[in-house]
Amino acid sequence: GIQVEQSPPDLILQEGANSTLRCNFSDSVNNLQWFHQNPWGQLINLFYIPSGTKQNGRLSATTVATERYSLLYISSSQTTDSGVYFCAARMNRDDKIIFGKGTRLHILP
């Protein structure tokens, strides 16, 4: 079936480090979002990025739709960046919205 896979599943980094989170999708998509889920469960919108590159402060994202992946870059990590990062895609074939299983990021002080 159609899949959205995120890697790595877990990531532990020291404060100040940079990281790259990946989202692969098995079929073509027409919507792609990145979210950060904080410890209280709130999903915070990071990027709406079906294609191209966007930057917001220390975070940036790139989606290469033709190669079916998206990347989220976090630079100069802070402890407040800890949490789970999800990508969610809407598939061209059937319009279904599918979330990946997330990458759990833990930034050590």
Next chain:
Amino acid sequence: ETGVTQTPRHLVMGMTNKKSLKCEQHLGHNAMYWYKQSAKKPLELMFVYNFKEQTENNSVPSRFSPECPNSSHLFLHLHTLQPEDSALYLCASSQDRYATYNEQFFGPGTRLTVL
């Protein structure tokens, strides 16, 4: 109030109880969604309403009953739940489920425990 709000934030109920979850969006959107997030599982889309019409029901058991009286409000009525229904229930909204641009915005969630 701004964004998407959900009440209650926490709910504990017995298997024979009836309760309702409420979601309200203040973004002028026309689509609203219920998601379920269980421990160690990806978010699962349960129901979608677009312009007050239910457009998706992803094989959700009938003990979950959604209601969308207008584009700003969404309810999830719960009855005779099972312990495995314990989860974080998230509401989201977007401008139009089927529009080219469909960015979703989420509420804070209701953490449900079924005893």
